[in-house]
Amino acid sequence: MTEVAVEELAEPYLRGVLATAGLDVEYVRGEGDTLYYRRGDEEVPVLDLVGGYGSTMFGHSHPELVAYARELLAAGTPIHAQFSRHPYANDVAAGLNRIIRRETGSDESYFAIFANSGAEAIEAAMKHAELERYARVEGLRAEIAAHAEAARAAAADGVVDAGEVDAAVAEATAHNEALFAATPLFLAPVGSFHGKLAGSTQLTYNPVYRAVFSALAAQARFVPVDEPGAIDDVVRSESRWLHDVVADGGRVTVVRRPFPRFCAVVLEPILGEGGIHEMPEAFVQDVQRLAGELDIPVVVDEIQTGMGRTGAFLASSHLGLRGDYYALAKSLGGGIAKAAVMLVKASRYQSSFEMMHSSTFAKDSFSCLIAGKVLDLLEAGDGEVYRAAEERGTELLDALRGLRTEFPEVLTDVRGRGLMIGLEFAEQGEAGSGILRELHGSGFFGYYLAGFLLREHGIRTFPTSSAVHTLRFEPSALISSADIARLTEALRDLCREIRDTDGGRLAPVG
16 A cells, blocks of 8 residues: 655644754654664664753653552543642642752742743733732832822922922823833843743843744843853843832922832853853852842742752752742652642732632642652652752763864864763854864754764754753763663764764764
C-alpha cells in the first residue's frame, strides 16, 4: 500500500528549522536520561541533556512517579472538581513552605496560587503585583482627593483664595489622571526570560519574542546586572510624581508625592535562556535594597533553576536572594504532570486575587498529588537528590572547564551551578572556513552544534534561546560519571571539527 503524505500543520515552520539542523527526530520513549527514536525496527538511544528545559529532575518516566500516576488514574482521582475543597493543594503549599523556611530562615508563610506552566505562574505574579500597586494608587488617589476637598472648604471659608485653589486643583487633577492611566513598569535583568505569554513576554529581554507584542501588556525596563548602581539610574529616569494640593496656614501649595509606577522586580537566580549566567551578588543586593525603598515585591523566577537543580531547593538561596513571590514549575510535575505554583508572602498577599484569577486545570488532584510525591522524593534521605545535583554538577563543570583549557580558541566560557550549566562557543563570523562563517551567519549556530552531537554521538542538547552560541546542559540528578565522560568525548570531537577542519560535518547532509 502506498503511503499518503500528510500535510504538516502543527507548527510547520518550526519543523523546518529543526530539519535544517538535523534535529527533527520523533522520540517514542523516555527512561531516565535517555530518549529513544526508531530507525526501522530498532530503538536508538539518545542521552538527553536538555532535560525538558529543566523539567526532568528525576529523569523521564521515573518508576515511582509513573506507578503513583497509574494508581491515581486507576482510582479515578477527580481531576475536574473545580470550585471545591482541595486538601492535596494545601498539602503541596505546606510542603513548599516548610522547605522555603528551612532554606531562607524566614518564618513567614507564603500563600499559593496554582497554575499549569511557568509562564502562567509568572502571569499570576504580574497580576498580583499590579493588584498590590493598584491598591496603593487608589489609596493615594483618595488622599489627594480629600486634600483637594479640604482646600476647597478652606477657600469657601475665606482662608485661602478660591481662584488659586481651583486653578491648582485643575492642574493637579489633569497631571495626576495622566499618571493614573499610565502603564505600570516592571524591572528585570538584561538577558531575562520569563515565558512567551502576553504578559510574561514583556519581561523577556530578547526583542524577537517581545517587541511585536509590546502594546498588549505592561512594560519592563531591563537593567544590566554587571553595572553597579544601574538599577538606581533606571528608577530615577522612570520615576514620576503626583501633585497634591494642600491648603495650610492661609497658603495653597502643591506638594510632590512619589507615584507608585513600578510593580515589581522580576528575576531568575540564573539566567536560563539568556545564556546561563548567575546573578552577581552586588546586583542581588541592589535589587533587595531598591525593592525595600520602593516597597515593591521581588518576584524570584525559580521555574528552571528551582526544585533542587543547583544543589538546593531554591537557586536563590545560594545568593542570599529572598523573594516576596516565588514562581515554581517544570520539575514540580516530576516530568509527568503539568504543575506550577506562584507563592506570595503573607504580608503582601491580596486575598481578593483568588476571585480575580483562576485556571481550569490548575490545582487539580492529579497534578497536586504528583507534585507532593516529587517533594517527598526531593526531601528523601535528608536531601540526597540535592547532594547528587551538586556533586554531579561539579563533576560536569570540571570536565567542561578541562575542555575549555584544551580548546581555548573554540570555547570561551563555562558557567552555571549544579545541573544547570552553559558552555559558550566562540563566534565564527571571521572563521577561515566559509562553511563555519555561513553557519554563524544563519543565526542558528548553536542548533547546528546540537545537530552534530545528536547525529554523530547520540547526545541531545540545545543552545539557550537568546544566546545561541551557548549550549545548555540540564540533565537529571541520575546522570552518571559515564554519561559525563561520554559527553566530554563528544564535545572534544565537536571542538576538533571546528578547530581543525572546515566544519563540514556540522551541517546535515540531505
